[in-house]
Amino acid sequence: MRYLPLTDGDRQEMLSVIGASSIDDLFVDVPTEARLADKIAGLPDHASELSVERHMAALARKNLSAGxxxxxxxxxxxxxxVPASVDHLIQRGEFLTAYTPYQPEIAQGTLQVLFEFQTQVARLLGCDVANASMYDGSTACWEAIGMARRVTKRAKALLSSGLHPHYVSVARTMAKFTGDALVYETPKLEAATDIDALIAAIDKDTSCVVVQYPDILGRIADLTPLADAAHEAGALLVAVVTEPVALGAIQAPGHMGADIVVGEGQSIGVGLQFGGPYLGLFACKQKYVRQMPGRLCGETFDAAGKRGFVLTLSTREQHIRREKATSNICTNSGLCALAFSIHMTLLGxxxxxxxxxxxxxxxxxxxxxxxxxxxxxxxxxxxxxxxxxxxxxxxxxxxxxxxxxxxxxxxxxxxxxxxxxxxxxxxxxxxxxxxxxxxxxxxxxxxxxxxx
Structure with missing residues (x-):
């Protein structure tokens, strides 16, 4: 069967219904210079399934994989x-096919898993509360900057030179739409971090200071002085952790005064997977919980006194907040969060x-x-x-x-x-x-x- 099993008649009927004379009419908004004028050079019109499989296998053999x-x-x-039991458990049908629990009363298993995940993340990052995950570390980092703006009513974020440049790039992309001013310089090949420079740069317009821990060069700094300086100026400290395994050996950012701690959870339970999907971690102090993006699962009791789980906060745009939503991230990385939680449980x-x-x-x-x-x-x-x-x-x-x-x-x-x-x-x-x-x-x- 063809991959696109539509006849010319099918296409013409659909075009007539929407009032278009040709398929090209659907692309009038794309500038002419951006359109492909001819076929892609070197790409055949068609090939057999066997030929495609062999060709793709030959391309794959050019890679040098991690293993x-x-x-x-x-x-x-x-x-x-990653222990084999992690992959075995996440592939169970009740987990592998589960999506957002819009009907919590029939998704108790999924909600309980997310509740346990939140507990583990909050304890790992040293914070009061964590959400049920974000897309990845970079989007979680930007969401923290946006959250700091809502909390402080300021719009200038100081980004450490030790912050991963890809995270900086995501923040810059999003800041184009919010008007946030991002102050950032590339790092220098120095053993010392830029903590002192960040402290000196904090002013009355600063919403937050964003620092990676350990940073992109592997350096580890005491975040306490930076947190104190930020708080004295009415700003927040955002700590970014890209390697959560490190928190088994070094102090959690939340215990050093960080107001929001975000990160990438890939290291625990999630393989490299050619760059994704990954897992965004997000935690903060209790007093800021209503400005936290994403969703939060909570524990409650039903009319019979039995323990149950619910979506306590869902401030995303698909729920009742709509245009007042704290974030337009529409889902959590549920399966990756489950893998994280299973691996963390196995480790203890x-x-x-x-x-x-x-x-x-x-x-x-x-x-x-x-x-x-x-x-x-x-x-x-x-x-x-x-x-x-x-x-x-x-x-x-x-x-x-x-x-x-x-x-x-x-x-x-x-x-x-x-x-x-x-x-x-x-x-x-x-x-x-x-x-x-x-x-x-x-x-x-x-x-x-x-x-x-």
Whole structure:
């Protein structure tokens, strides 16, 4: 059967109903110069299913996947071991097909899962309350900025230079529609963070200060002074966590005074998955709960005194708030949230701390080995499982050559910050419990040969 099984007669009948003479009439709003005038070069008109399968398989073989090579990529997406039981449970029919619980009385299982997830996230991030997830870390970051504007009635956000540039890009895109002023500078290859500079920049117009913890270079800062300075000026502190496993080893941002803590939950229960779908975490202080985007599941009791679960707050545009909604994010990453919750439950507090310990110990061993390579320097000697190396030449070319040797050796800062050549020699290396001593040695030897 054809993929688009419509006849010319079918198409003509639909066009006549809507008053269009041809399909081209449907695209009159697209500028002529933006339209494709001819067929795509090199793309055949048709091919057999078998041919397409073989062609796609050949393209896939060109990839070097995370499981086939020593893997040291991070910068917001991390390769952790996900227990087989996680995938087994999320594929159960009652979970895999479940969507938004519009009828809570018949979706008690889904609501309870989200309630448990919220509890885990709130405790992990050190906050009073968490919602039932967002799309991903970058959208959660922007929603926090928007929430700070509603709370403070101000519209200037200070973004740390250590904030992931992709998160900055999303915030800039959204700020075009809200009028928020975003103050941001690219990072420098320095061991010290920009906490002091952020404190000095806070003024009466600042709605919030956004800081990543650990930041894009792997640096870890005490957020308490920044939180105190923000609060003194009537602003909020927003902390962004892209590697939640780190919170098994370092203090939660909420315990250092952060008003809103957001992040990416992919590290726990969710695989790399070619970049998505991922899981946005969002938590805040209790007093700001009514300005929190998304939805919040709560616990209650029915007329018979039995425990039940409900949608306590649903401030999104599809519900009663409509144009007064705090956010237009229309769903939560429910299946990814379930995977997160299952994995977190399997770990428990003790397991999470042990996992964090494994990550940190392996990262320290890796850093110690790599700095033995002539010409390689370590930017930050205090980190969790991610650190920045300074190479004697542009890291982008080194990364490509390492991949040709079968080693996925980190993320070059030149790739993340293409407009900042002064930091192009920086290489961000992530190390998780999936890295072996053999992987480290293969990385070190390949790096030494490339820099020779």
């Amino acid at each position: 086939e090579a020593p893997f040291f990529l991070g910068a917001g997406a991390y390769k952790h071991h 507090e003790k397991g999470l701390r042990e996992l964090a310990g494994l990550n940190h110990a392996m990262a320290v061993e890796t850093a110690d080995r790599l700095v033995q390579v002539p010409g390689v320097k370590l930017l930050n000697d205090s980190f969790f499982n991610e650190f920045t190396l300074i190479l004697p030449k542009d890291a982008r070319e080194v990364v490509r050559r390492l991949a040709d040797r079968g080693v996925l050796g980190g993320v070059s800062l030149g790739r993340l910050f293409p407009d900042a050549p002064e930091i192009g020699k920086g290489l961000v290396v992530a190390v998780t419990e999936t890295v072996t001593p053999e992987d480290v040695e293969a990385f070190a030897k390949a790096l030494e040969e490339e820099l020779a």
